[in-house]
Amino acid sequence: MISNNEFPLTPDGCRLVQETVDNADFNVVLKVSIVTHCEKCLSCQKYVQQLANLRTLLISQVVVEAPLDFDIKLRQKIAATKQVQLVTPWWQWISQPALGATAAALVMIAVLAGIDRIHFTTTQPTVVTPNTASVATKYAPKQIVEPRSFTSEVPNNSDVASNSPEVYSAPVAASKSPVSNRARVVRRVISKPNGDIAISEINVEVKYGSSLSQTLPVSAVVYGAKPVVNIDNNDESKSVGTFKPGMKIF
Amino acid sequence: MSSLSYSAELDLANAISSVSDHELVNAVAQGDEAAFQEIVHRYRSQIINFIYRMLNDYDRAVDLSQETFLRIYTSANRYQATYSFSTYIYRIAANLAISELRQRKRRRWISFFSPFRSQDDDLDQEMEFPAEAPLPDEIMIDNERRKAVDSAIQSLPEKYRLTLVLRDVEGLSYEQIVEVTGLSEGTVKSRINRARNILKDKLQKYI
Numbered sequence: 001m002i003s004n005n006e007f008p009l010t011p012d013g014c015r016l017v018q019e020t021v022d023n024a025d026f027n028v029v030l031k032v033s034i035v036t037h038c039e040k041c042l043s044c045q046k047y048v049q050q051l052a053n054l055r056t057l058l059i060s061q062v063v064v065e066a067p068l069d070f071d072i073k074l075r076q077k078i079a080a081t082k083q084v085q086l087v088t089p090w091w092q093w094i095s096q097p098a099l100g101a102t103a104a105a106l107v108m109i110a111v112l113a114g115i116d117r118i119h120f121t122t123t124q125p126t127v128v129t130p131n132t133a134s135v136a137t138k139y140a141p142k143q144i145v146e147p148r149s150f151t152s153e154v155p156n157n158s159d160v161a162s163n164s165p166e167v168y169s170a171p172v173a174a175s176k177s178p179v180s181n182r183a184r185v186v187r188r189v190i191s192k193p194n195g196d197i198a199i200s201e202i203n204v205e206v207k208y209g210s211s212l213s214q215t216l217p218v219s220a221v222v223y224g225a226k227p228v229v230n231i232d233n234n235d236e237s238k239s240v241g242t243f244k245p246g247m248k249i250f
Numbered sequence: 251m252s253s254l255s256y257s258a259e260l261d262l263a264n265a266i267s268s269v270s271d272h273e274l275v276n277a278v279a280q281g282d283e284a285a286f287q288e289i290v291h292r293y294r295s296q297i298i299n300f301i302y303r304m305l306n307d308y309d310r311a312v313d314l315s316q317e318t319f320l321r322i323y324t325s326a327n328r329y330q331a332t333y334s335f336s337t338y339i340y341r342i343a344a345n346l347a348i349s350e351l352r353q354r355k356r357r358r359w360i361s362f363f364s365p366f367r368s369q370d371d372d373l374d375q376e377m378e379f380p381a382e383a384p385l386p387d388e389i390m391i392d393n394e395r396r397k398a399v400d401s402a403i404q405s406l407p408e409k410y411r412l413t414l415v416l417r418d419v420e421g422l423s424y425e426q427i428v429e430v431t432g433l434s435e436g437t438v439k440s441r442i443n444r445a446r447n448i449l450k451d452k453l454q455k456y457i
Binding site for chain 1: 311396403439446
């Protein structure tokens with residue numbers, strides 16, 4: 001039982017009133033004690049009144065309602081969550097022993113194959129000649145020989161007067177390979193009777209790996225369905241296509 | 251026939267509405283959709299209002315309320331009846347609201363340093379279309395007061411805002427607030443008292 005004496009008209013009594021007033025809503029005895037104190041204490045009276053006004057102000061704020069489609073959107077979210085849960089995450093099926101072992105084996109094979117390829121390419125001899133270089137396309141699998149590379153260096157009439165094979169270099173797309181960025185094409189020029197220049201044949205020496213090499217006429221050098229080099233018998237020379245990854249042209 | 255089915259539906263609705271929250275959550279854990287629907291109907295408005303008071307953003311409040319119910323639905327089987335269900339749901343909503351407030355604070359921090367701040371962003375926040383017809387005085391005063399209260403609540407630090415909204419807007423008891431926030435009762439009381447003093451200063455004109 002709380003008596004009026006519990007809230008004396010002292011600073012401590014006022015502090016107690018201000019601390020307990022918040023709990024007075026559901027305690028009638030406490031409420032009466034506070035009211036009795038406040039009748040004689042203007043400071044507490046003001047405090048309690050301000051608190052009541054503030055609470056009224058806060059409670060009287062507009063209550064927002066749920067939108068009409070609240071339930072529908074909630075259902076949609078739940079359905080979406082269920083759908084996500086149906087798809088088994090990869091870490092769950094990989095945790096199954098058999099599948100996990102298979103996956104690990106596949107990863108190992110892939111890693112070993114990668115190491116083998118790196119070893120293979122890095123151990124190839126570097127070919128360096130004064131005006132000649134090689135193209136390693138290992139790291140640039142889609143290199144395209146630009147047409148201008150050849151046309152710009154097709155010799156003039158005086159150059160083809162002699163029947164001797166000529167060698168010239170044709171720049172190709174830059175490669176990140178440490179070897180070189182130029183291709184060497186061996187060209188044999190045959191003068192036609194009327195004296196016009198005609199390129200009848202261009203031999204390209206293609207080197208596979210470190211030791212195996214092959215000299216091919218240009219039309220035979222193909223990668224898939226795409227010719228590496230095409231050269232017309234007209235004055236205009238072309239070279240199109242892509243180099244096979246790992247293939248070197250000297 | 252239709253009246254019978256209507257009567258049966260009414261009986262079912264009455265039966266469900268008399269079930270306690272704990273029983274409803276247990277039913278949800280067993281996959282009872284009607285029980286979940288009942289929980290949503292019981293707490294939908296309270297949770298939207300609570301989050302709205304915390305964020306002052308209606309659309310986001312609706313989104314986060316749905317997220318709250320989604321979490322109730324997905325984790326119903328993990329619910330333990332240690333606390334009352336209302337405390338449990340408020341706790342989830344409070345965590346989501348606080349998380350949102352912190353994200354907003356971070357975003358504001360980042361946008362403050364953004365070298366290409368769009369002027370449109372500022373315009374979007376400040377732009378208010380003028381009313382076509384003049385408002386009656388009372389409505390205008392109400393609106394002004396409402397905005398002032400909203401603004402004052404929003405100006406409170408996050409820790410004070412949470413306890414004040416739970417106590418003075420949602421009407422939770424101190425014990426419930428202790429359960430929702432995980433703070434001690436002394437801390438809760440202190441924070442509420444501090445928040446009220448700040449609001450009294452800011453809303454002196456209205457109280």
